[in-house]
Amino acid sequence: xxxxxxxxxxxxxxxxxxxxxxxxxxxxxxxxxxxxxxxxxxxxxxxxxxxxxxxxxxxxxxxxxxxxxxxxxxxxxxxxxxxxxxxxxxxxxxxxxxxxxxxxxxxxxxxxxxxxxxxxxxxxxxxxxxxxxxxxxxxxxxxxxxxxxxxxxxxxxxxxxxxxxxxxxxxxxxxxxxxxxxxxxxxxxxxxxxxxxxxxxxxxxxxxxxxxxxxxxxxxxxxxxxxxxxxxxxxxxxxxxxxxxxxxxxxxxxxxxxxxxxxxxxxxxxxxxxxxxxxxxxxxxxxxxxxxxxxxxxxxxxxxxxxxxxxxxxxxxxxxxxxxxxxxxxxxxxxxxxxxxxxxxxxxxxxxxxxxxxxxxxxxxxxxxxxxxxxxxxxxxxxxxxxxxxxxxxxxxxxxxxxxxxxxxxxxxxxxxxxxxxxxxxxxxxxxxxxxxxxxxxxxxxxxxxxxxxxxxxxxxxxxxxxxxxxxxx
Amino acid sequence: xxxxxxxxxxxxxxxxxxxxxxxxxxxxxxxxxxxxxxxxxxxxxxxxxxxxxxxxxxxxxxxxxxxxxxxxxxxxxxxxxxxxxxxxxxxxxxxxxxxxxxxxxxxxxxxxxxxxxxxxxxxxxxxxxxxxxxxxxxxxxxxxxxxxxxxxxxxxxxxxxxxxxxxxxxxxxxxxxxxxxxxxxxxxxxxxxxxxxxxxxxxxxxxxxxxxxxxxxxxxxxxxxxxxxxxxxxxxxxxxxxxxxxxxxxxxxxxxxxxxxxxxxxxxxxxxxxxxxxxxxxxxxxxxxxxxxxxxxxxxxxxxxxxxxxxxxxxxxxxxxxxxxxxxxxxxxxxxxxxxxxxxxxxxxxxxxxxxxxxxxxxxxxxxxxxxxxxxxxxxxxxxxxxxxxxxxxxxxxxxxxxxxxxxxxxxxxxxxxxxxxxxxxxxxxxxxxxxxxx
Numbered sequence: 001x002x003x004x005x006x007x008x009x010x011x012x013x014x015x016x017x018x019x020x021x022x023x024x025x026x027x028x029x030x031x032x033x034x035x036x037x038x039x040x041x042x043x044x045x046x047x048x049x050x051x052x053x054x055x056x057x058x059x060x061x062x063x064x065x066x067x068x069x070x071x072x073x074x075x076x077x078x079x080x081x082x083x084x085x086x087x088x089x090x091x092x093x094x095x096x097x098x099x100x101x102x103x104x105x106x107x108x109x110x111x112x113x114x115x116x117x118x119x120x121x122x123x124x125x126x127x128x129x130x131x132x133x134x135x136x137x138x139x140x141x142x143x144x145x146x147x148x149x150x151x152x153x154x155x156x157x158x159x160x161x162x163x164x165x166x167x168x169x170x171x172x173x174x175x176x177x178x179x180x181x182x183x184x185x186x187x188x189x190x191x192x193x194x195x196x197x198x199x200x201x202x203x204x205x206x207x208x209x210x211x212x213x214x215x216x217x218x219x220x221x222x223x224x225x226x227x228x229x230x231x232x233x234x235x236x237x238x239x240x241x242x243x244x245x246x247x248x249x250x251x252x253x254x255x256x257x258x259x260x261x262x263x264x265x266x267x268x269x270x271x272x273x274x275x276x277x278x279x280x281x282x283x284x285x286x287x288x289x290x291x292x293x294x295x296x297x298x299x300x301x302x303x304x305x306x307x308x309x310x311x312x313x314x315x316x317x318x319x320x321x322x323x324x325x326x327x328x329x330x331x332x333x334x335x336x337x338x339x340x341x342x343x344x345x346x347x348x349x350x351x352x353x354x355x356x357x358x359x360x361x362x363x364x365x366x367x368x369x370x371x372x373x374x375x376x377x378x379x380x381x382x383x384x385x386x387x388x389x390x391x392x393x394x395x396x397x398x399x400x401x402x403x404x405x406x407x408x409x410x411x412x413x414x415x416x417x418x419x420x421x422x423x424x425x426x427x428x429x430x431x432x433x434x435x436x437x438x439x440x441x442x443x444x445x446x447x448x449x450x451x452x453x454x455x456x457x458x459x460x461x462x463x464x465x466x467x468x469x470x471x472x473x474x
Numbered sequence: 475x476x477x478x479x480x481x482x483x484x485x486x487x488x489x490x491x492x493x494x495x496x497x498x499x500x501x502x503x504x505x506x507x508x509x510x511x512x513x514x515x516x517x518x519x520x521x522x523x524x525x526x527x528x529x530x531x532x533x534x535x536x537x538x539x540x541x542x543x544x545x546x547x548x549x550x551x552x553x554x555x556x557x558x559x560x561x562x563x564x565x566x567x568x569x570x571x572x573x574x575x576x577x578x579x580x581x582x583x584x585x586x587x588x589x590x591x592x593x594x595x596x597x598x599x600x601x602x603x604x605x606x607x608x609x610x611x612x613x614x615x616x617x618x619x620x621x622x623x624x625x626x627x628x629x630x631x632x633x634x635x636x637x638x639x640x641x642x643x644x645x646x647x648x649x650x651x652x653x654x655x656x657x658x659x660x661x662x663x664x665x666x667x668x669x670x671x672x673x674x675x676x677x678x679x680x681x682x683x684x685x686x687x688x689x690x691x692x693x694x695x696x697x698x699x700x701x702x703x704x705x706x707x708x709x710x711x712x713x714x715x716x717x718x719x720x721x722x723x724x725x726x727x728x729x730x731x732x733x734x735x736x737x738x739x740x741x742x743x744x745x746x747x748x749x750x751x752x753x754x755x756x757x758x759x760x761x762x763x764x765x766x767x768x769x770x771x772x773x774x775x776x777x778x779x780x781x782x783x784x785x786x787x788x789x790x791x792x793x794x795x796x797x798x799x800x801x802x803x804x805x806x807x808x809x810x811x812x813x814x815x816x817x818x819x820x821x822x823x824x825x826x827x828x829x830x831x832x833x834x835x836x837x838x839x840x841x842x843x844x845x846x847x848x849x850x851x852x853x854x855x856x857x858x859x860x861x862x863x864x865x866x867x868x869x870x871x872x873x874x875x876x877x878x879x880x881x882x883x884x885x886x887x888x889x890x891x892x893x894x895x896x897x898x899x900x901x902x903x904x905x906x907x908x909x910x911x912x913x
C-alpha cells in the first residue's frame with residue numbers, strides 16, 4: 001500500500017513546503033524514517049517541479065503533514081502522468097534516435113528494434129506498476145551514450161553527470177564512461193589534443209556537479225548528510241531477496257553472520273572490481289564504441305552481482321545497455337531481458353502485478369519473435385564468438401561453441417521460469433519455508449546472470465574489430 | 475513459387491503476432507473499469523445456472539432481466555458451468571452486484587476466449603480480399619491492413635474489454651457469414667446469420683440486406699447480360715433450402731424505410747457480394763440513425779463490416795476514415811472514469827493514426843479527404859480537450875453538467891450523418907456497367 005508511490009508523493013510535499021537546507025535533515029516537519037529523501041538533488045528538483053503542478057491542480061495532494069497516504073483516482077492519474085511525461089521527454093526520444101542511427105540496418109529493422117526496446121517489460125512494470133522514475137536516469141544515460149558515439153564528448157558526459165545526479169545507482173555505468181573517455185584522450189595523445197579534451201571533460205563534470213549540488217555546498221554538514229542518505233553503508237550486504245551472488249551464497253553459507261560487516265564490505269569491493277577490471281582495462285587501452293557498449297553491460301552486471309546493498313530493481317541498469325546491443329546479438333539479449341524481468345518476480349507479485357508481468361513479458365516475446373529471426377541461424381558468428389573460438393582452436397583443435405545446444409538450453413530455461421512463475425502465483429509455499437519461491441527465483445536468475453557475465457566478458461576480451469574502429473576515433 | 479510460399483508464411487506469422495498481441499493487450503485491460511453490463515451478465519449466469527429453462531425469462535430479482543434471444547441464454551448457461559470452478563458464489567441470484575476478483579477474472583477471460591471466433595472470422599475475411607499487387611512489402615498489403623483494422627479495432631476493444639460486453643464473437647459470426655457469402659457458400663452464410671439473430675436480435679437491422687441478396691442472387695441462378703432478373707432461372711429447390719434455414723428471418727421487419735433505395739438496388743441491379751456488403755452497412759447505419767432505443771455501441775455494427783470495403787476502393791476508404799474516427803470518438807462518454815482517460819485517448823490515437831497512414835499508403839495516388847472533412851476530423855481534438863480537460867475547471871460544471879455530452883453527440887451526429895449520406899449515394903447504380911466487371 002505505502003510504497004514508492006507514497007514516497008514520491010511525500011518528496012513532493014517535502015520539497016514544496018520546506019526550505020532546501022531541510023530536505024535531507026531529520027526534523028519535526030521532515031521525519032526521515034518516513035520515506036526520507038535518499039536520491040541525489042536532481043530527483044529533489046524534479047519532485048519540486050511536479051509539486052508545483054500538483055499544488056495548482058489540488059493543494060490537498062501536497063499539503064504538509066495532512067496529505068500523508070493521500071489516495072484518489074485523480075491523484076493517481078496525475079502521478080502516473082508525471083512518469084509518462086518524463087518518459088516522453090527523455091527516454092523515448094533517446095531510444096528512437098539511437099535506433100534511427102544504427103548502422104547496417106534497414107528502416108523496417110530500426111523501427112522493430114525501437115519497438116522491442118520500448119516494450120521491455122522490466123522498465124514498464126517498475127516505472128508504471130511499482131512506480132519509479134527510472135526512465136529519467138536511464139534516458140539521460142542513453143543520451144550520454146548517444147553523445148559519446150558521435151564524438152560529442154562534452155555533451156555526452158554532461159548528460160551522464162545529470163543521470164548520476166538523478167540516481168546514484170548510475171555509478172554502475174560510471175566506470176565504462178570514465179575508461180572510454182580516458183582511452184579517447186590517451187589515443188589523441190596526452191601531450192596535445194588529448195590533454196585539451198581531458199581538461200574540458202574534467203571542467204564539464206565539476207561544473208555539472210557544482211550546479212546540481214550548489215544549495216548543498218554552502219556547509220560541509222549539508223554535503224555529508226546528503227552523502228550519508230545516498231550511501232547507507234550501515235544497512236548491510238543485502239536486503240530482502242535479490243538475484244545476486246551474495247544472497248545466493250547466503251542460502252548455502254550464512255556469510256551475513258559468518259563475517260563482520262567490515263569484512264563483507266571489503267570482500268564485495270574486491271570481488272566487484274576484480275570482475276570488471278579486465279573489461280575496463282581493455283576499454284581504456286583500445287577504446288571503441290562497440291567495446292564501450294559491451295563494457296556497460298558487463299560492468300553493470302558485475303556491480304549487480306557482487307556489490308553492496310543491491311536492490312532487485314538495479315537489474316534495469318544492466319538491461320538498458322543490453323537493449324543497446326539487441327541488434328548485434330538478438331538471441332542472447334532477448335534471453336537476458338526475459339531473465340531480468342523474471343528476476344524481479346517476487347517484487348512484482350508483492351505489487352499485485354502478476355497479470356501485468358505475464359502479459360507484458362509474453363507481449364515482448366511475441367514482438368521480438370516477429371522482429372528478429374532468433375530461432376534460426378544460431379551460429380558462432382551470430383553470437384559474436386568467432387574470434388574466441390578461433391583462439392581456443394589454436395590450443396584445443398576441434399573446439400566448437402555449442403551453438404546448436406543453446407536453443408535447447410533456452411527452451412529449458414524458459415520452461416523453468418514459466419513453471420516457477422506459475423507456482424509462485426498459484427501455489428502456497430510450505431509452512432517451514434515461506435520464502436521458498438523468492439529464493440528459487442533468485443537462485444535461478446543468479447545462475448543465468450553469472451553465465452551471462454562470462455559470455456559478455458568473453459566477447460569484450462576477444463573482440464578483434466577494435467583495430468578497424470581505432471581509425472574511426474582518430 | 476518459393477517466394478509466394480515464403481510470403482504466405484510471413485503473412486501467416488504476422489497475423490498470428492497481431493492476434494496474440496491484441497489478446498495480451500486485452501489481458502492487461504482486465505483490472506480496468508467495467509460498467510453495469512458486467513452485473514447484467516453475472517446475473518444471467520446466475521439465472522441460467524440456478525433456474526429451470528421455463529423460468530429464465532420470468533426471473534426478476536435483479537433489474538437486469540434476460541432480454542437477449544435464447545441462444546445467448548444457452549451460451550450463458552454453458553459459461554456458468556465453467557464459472558462454477560472460478561467462484562460458485564457468482565451463480566447465486568441473490569448476490570446482486572457480486573464482483574469478487576475471481577468473478578472479474580472469469581468474466582473478462584470469457585470475453586477474451588470467445589474472441590477466438592472473431593479472430594477466425596477476420597482470417598476468413600482476409601482470404602476474400604484480392605491483393606492489389608504481388609511482391610509488395612508485407613505491411614502495405616490490403617490483407618495486413620484489414621487484419622489490423624479489424625483485430626485492433628478501438629471501438630470493439632473498449633466496448634468489449636473495458637465497458638464489458640460480448641460483441642467480439644457475435645461480430646465474428648456476422649463477419650464469417652459475410653465471408654461465406656463472398657466465397658459463394660450461400661447456405662452456410664445464411665445459416666450463420668440465422669444463428670446470429672438468435673444470439674442478439676439487434677442484427678435484425680441488417681436482415682433485409684441478407685434476405686434480398688440471398689433471394690435475388692442465390693435463388694435466381696442466372697442473370698440476363700445487363701444484370702436484371704431472369705425469371706425463368708428461379709430455383710425452387712434453392713428457395714426451399716434457404717427458406718428452411720432462414721424461415722424465421724423477418725426480411726420485412728424493422729427495415730428502416732430509408733434503407734429501401736439500397737434494398738431496391740440490391741434487387742434490381744445486384745453487384746455481387748460487394749453490393750450486398752454495402753447494403754448491409756447502409757442498413758446498419760440507417761438503423762443507427764433512425765432506430766428505436768439505439769445504443770451508441772450499435773455504431774460498431776456499421777464500422778466493422780465497413781473495414782472490409784475500406785481496403786478495396788479509395789472512396790470507400792475515405793468514408794471509412796470519416797465514419798470510424800467519428801464513431802469511435804462518440805464512444806468516449808462510455809468510459810468516463812479518470813484511470814481510463816489515458817487508455818482511451820492513447821488507444822484511439824494509435825488506431826486512428828494507423829488507419830490514416832496505412833490507407834493513405836495503400837491509395838497513395840488518390841487524395842482521400844478534402845479540406846472540409848479534414849478540418850472536421852481535426853476538430854475532434856479541441857472538442858475532447860474542451861469537454862474533458864477544460865470544462866471540469868469552469869464554473870458551468872455544476873450548473874450545466876451535460877454540456878460535454880451534448881456537444882459530443884451533436885458534433886459526432888454531423889459526421890455520421892454525412893458518412894451515411896455518402897454511403898447511400900455510393901449504393902446508387904452508376905452508368906451501365908457490365909456485370910462481369912462488377913463481380
